[in-house]
Amino acid sequence: xxxxxxxxxxxTVSEGASLELRCNxxxxxxxxxxxxxxxxxxxxxxxxxxxxGDTLVQGIKGFEAEFKRSQSxxxxxxxxxxxxxxAEYFCAVGSLPGRTGTASKLTFGTGTRLQVTL
Amino acid sequence: DAGITQSPRHKVTETxxxxxxxxxxxxxxxxxxxxxxxxxxxxxLIHYSYGVKDTDKGEVSDGxxxxxxxxxxFLLTLESATSSQTSVYFCAISESxxxxxxxxxxxxxxVT
Numbered sequence: 001x002x003x004x005x006x007x008x009x010x011x012t013v014s015e016g017a018s019l020e021l022r023c024n025x026x027x028x029x030x031x032x033x034x035x036x037x038x039x040x041x042x043x044x045x046x047x048x049x050x051x052x053g054d055t056l057v058q059g060i061k062g063f064e065a066e067f068k069r070s071q072s073x074x075x076x077x078x079x080x081x082x083x084x085x086x087a088e089y090f091c092a093v094g095s096l097p098g099r100t101g102t103a104s105k106l107t108f109g110t111g112t113r114l115q116v117t118l
Numbered sequence: 119d120a121g122i123t124q125s126p127r128h129k130v131t132e133t134x135x136x137x138x139x140x141x142x143x144x145x146x147x148x149x150x151x152x153x154x155x156x157x158x159x160x161x162x163l164i165h166y167s168y169g170v171k172d173t174d175k176g177e178v179s180d181g182x183x184x185x186x187x188x189x190x191x192f193l194l195t196l197e198s199a200t201s202s203q204t205s206v207y208f209c210a211i212s213e214s215x216x217x218x219x220x221x222x223x224x225x226x227x228x229v230t
Contacts (some may be wrong), residue, residue, distance in 0.1 A: 110159060
């Protein structure tokens with residue numbers, strides 16, 4: 001079964017500092033990987049996705065993530081954090097289903113809450 | 119934002135009563151999902167649909183049923199609500215089998 005681990009429950013960074021959020025996955029074949037962000041009281045917004053190809057993926061809001069198959073990781077990075085980036089971040093893994101016509105089922109990590117100090 | 123509307127946004131109900139949550143989309147996407155979000159658990163899949171009248175169970179489906187009679191609507195029913203079903207419920211849609219998913223703003227359900 002696929003699984004996702006986000007080892008950091010809570011991270012605090014200063015505004016303007018760099019950020020890296022960790023994500024490790026477990027899956028037998030090539031996964032599809034996603035990062036989502038959730039502001040309080042809101043739904044999840046897609047930041048970026050990896051399906052195949054270039055292992056460095058660019059997303060919205062200046063975020064990027066790198067797929068490292070050897071480490072089973074898909075860490076999210078941002079060179080300079082803004083106060084508005086304070087939110088909860090979720091990594092998710094999915095795959096194509098075995099049967100055509102059915103849906104892929106994403107498995108989510110438990111999230112990392114980012115606090116930004118001014 | 120993807121055109122997803124969840125209703126109601128908030129609901130308080132008593133143990134043992136039936137509850138139906140509605141997800142309505144205007145994107146004509148084939149795939150629809152119900153997740154629940156609880157502290158320390160992230161999001162967990164309850165049920166999903168891959169077409170009209172085509173649904174399947176997720177990892178936490180016990181106590182829940184779903185129906186999809188039209189492309190745009192996906193209903194989640196708690197036949198007899200329990201306190202363990204107090205949660206925030208998210209509907210998501212996807213255009214393709216592999217995702218990505220686009221989420222609604224959630225329904226906060228409290229079972230007293």
